[in-house]
Amino acid sequence: MSSLHPAVERVTQRTIERSKDSRRRYLDQMEREADAHGNRSFLGCSNLAHGFAGAEQDQPTIAFTQAANLGIVTAYNDMLSAHQPYGRYPEAMKLYAREVGATAQVAGGVPAMCDGVTQGFAGMELSLFSRDAIAQGAAIALSHAMFDGVALLGICDKIVPGLVMGALRFGHLPAVFVPGGPMPTGIGNKEKQKVRQLYAEGKASREELLKSEMASYHSPGTCTFYGTANSNQMMMELMGLHVPCSAFVPPGTPLRSALTRAAVHRLAAITRKGEDYRPMAKVVDEKALVNAAVGLLATGGSTNHAIHLPAMARAAGVLIDWQDLDELSAAVPLIAQVYPNGAADVNHFHAAGGIGFVVRELLGAGLIHGDILTVSAGGMADYAREPVLEGETLTWRDVPEQSGDDAILRPVSAPFRSDGGMRLVAGSLGRGIFKTSAVDPARWTIEAPARVFDSQEAVQAAFKAGELDRDVIVVVRFQGPRANGMPELHKLTPPLGVLQDKGFKVALVTDGRMSGASGKVPAAIHVTPEALDGGPLALLRDGDLVRLCAASGVLETSADLSARQPSPPPAPETGMGRELFALYRASADSAERGASPVLAAAGL
Incomplete structure (x- = not known):
């Protein structure tokens, strides 16, 4: 691994200095929370009994042992294609937890709206603030203090940032994001865009447009273009919050099930009850957030993260602004072209080398921090490898030296552009x-x-x-x-x-x-x-x-x-529930600070 690029070093050090007081306050609060609420035994007997009354066969383990109890916060609904696979995750995750002597409970659910459904209509005015509602929902789920670690089931646009923000306020607990994977590739993105434009010109019928869209968005799994949802998945990898390189493995496959199992086993291993305690507060630090920004820029990710990244950072006591993104963009080359920046989708990107290739290239060029704490034992270097099944055994191997398709993915030495876009x-x-x-x-x-x-x-x-x-x-x-x-x-x-x-x-x-x-x-x-x-x-x-x-x-x-x-x-519009979000609108701060009403109201 090369020495750190000067621009990355400069932005990181400026972020650390700018965040010195707020980060210290955050970490102090998380230490107090760990001491006060880091073990469910502080709860009264009646409180505890309420907490595991529905746990059936896991009741004795939760009640009378010190085994790790994992809280599952889920954004499942089956209208959202990316989240439809999550319906069966909790039961499987409970079995996986028992395999390592732990237990798991669904701590709570959070709302999960699809921007693709509300796009261009009244419901979209609830979209951004659904992120803050999700953060609050995650906090409510974790407020029972029954848990030693958090498994976060969320993928799409506001859902991952909201879950990060909520879980960081319980940052004394370790947290692992458990992805679901993308749907299979549908019609080509250029074809889809062409029909949309013909419809806008009045040269295609609504029926033709609908058939085109159905051929693109057609089955369970994440939409395959590189928008906010898939940018979320990349950022969770670069921040070390996934089991390595699990973002873009398709749902319903043996490898996806093996990765979910590995996520549960790993989460149980990094709680305070074990010997490798990795609280989320220590994983998500200034360096991890800079890594996420670099990954976003290197892959041409969603501009929505110019809002979400500052908000997630603030929840961890870290202050990042658009000047930081601009300076990093000038130094970070664009090494991936995925639609809308190119013709390929995330399945093609994954097949060409995917996240593992990107991380290896960025580490080798000194463009990301290799010394961050991650949920994986080997740190950031583990994210430069790809998971495979050898028989029934999950293992990781080095990604190929060469990109599988240099029209999609290139090395830092031969980028698509010299800057991050x-x-x-x-x-x-x-x-x-x-x-x-x-x-x-x-x-x-x-x-x-x-x-x-x-x-x-x-x-x-x-x-x-x-x-x-x-x-x-x-x-x-x-x-x-x-x-x-x-x-x-x-x-x-x-x-x-x-x-x-x-x-x-x-x-x-x-x-x-x-x-x-x-x-x-x-x-x-x-x-x-x-x-x-x-x-x-x-x-x-x-x-x-x-x-x-x-x-x-x-x-x-x-x-x-x-x-x-x-x-x-x-005049403010009403209907579609918009009036219920008047308090959020009144409290929101600027886009550059994350446009967050809950963080602004909390003084964070």
Whole structure:
């Protein structure tokens, strides 16, 4: 392993220094929790009896021995394809726990919504804050203090960050994420995108569009594009919270079952009851979080993690900002091309070498920390190997020296791009994120008159009326966390793509989010301060000249905004449960800090 890259060292040390006080307070709190609540024997007899009354054959073990009792926090539902396989996990995990003298109980369930279902509709306004509800749900599940370790069953967009945030507040316990794996490959992503764009142009019917989507999203397992869900899985590997290289093994296979078994056995081995105690608070530190950021950049992962990573970090007392991501991006090469950054999906990525290849390359180049504590005994080096079954025995072997397909995965010495593809853009219109890895470099700089909207529906109406058939920067404001929960503006991608394909210079600027699968149109997203909080987007008017440049990191207007009054925000929408999240909207802080109402209210 090479010495650490100077940029990675610089960002890590700055993060450690910036987080010195908050991290110390966090670790002190976790030590107090371990002493006060780290053993269920502190509970009264009636409390304990309530806690294992439903445990059937495990009752005597939980009641009268010091065996590890593992809490399962599950995000199972069978509407969410990625989480459908989790339905049968708890019963199997209880058997696996008994094999090593431990016990397991389902501590609780957390909500798990699918952004793919709510995308572009009212329910999407609950999506971001479902992360904080999940964190609270995990805390409720673990508040019984019955457990010595936590198995976290979650995969998708807000679910993994929410589970991380909740479990970190019980960081005196070890925690292992147990993935479920991706669905088989469906139709090609280019074909799927083509039908979507034809539908946006009125050249394909709804029936044709539905058939295309069904051929893409077709069975249990995680969606196969490299959006937020699969970026989550990569980050859990780079943070050392998975059994090594288990992220992209398909569901329903003997290897997947063996990895779940190994996760339970390992979790039982790293509790305080054993000799290899590895509390989550010590696993998720500044170095692990920098590793996650580097992995995200090296693989062209979801821009949603520009919000989730700071929130997860804050739950561990660590402070990370977009300047850190920008500096790392300048130093970290892009070594994977997975849709929407390329044609391949995660199954192709896994077959080409996958996470093991990525970790080996990053370790060899000194781009990630090899000395972090992980749930695996051998540390980060274990994540540079791939699991295999030899008969019925699970083992790990070195990944091949060469990529299985250099159109998907390349070594650090011959990357697709020299940088990681996520840039900070800033200026008179605020601070935002530009995902360059999916955008042709010829489109990194767009200067055009603004057309200002307060909703994506208004953009669609203008597009259908032909009002956007020109060079234009589409500004969609009042989409931030405090305005309406910061929904993803996924409906904008097809019409803006159509305009770009017609030869117009087009870009998007918004204080909302775009999908983890956001594609080829240049965009400044997550712009902060948001319009509702007096951000400069509220001062823009139609026709103002806006310049967006990823190359120089600029987001600005030549218009004089100083004498203007902000445009009034639209009235808050109700229905679809949105009114129940008014407290979350009122309490949320900025996107750069993680847009978290629960962390902001807690003063973290």
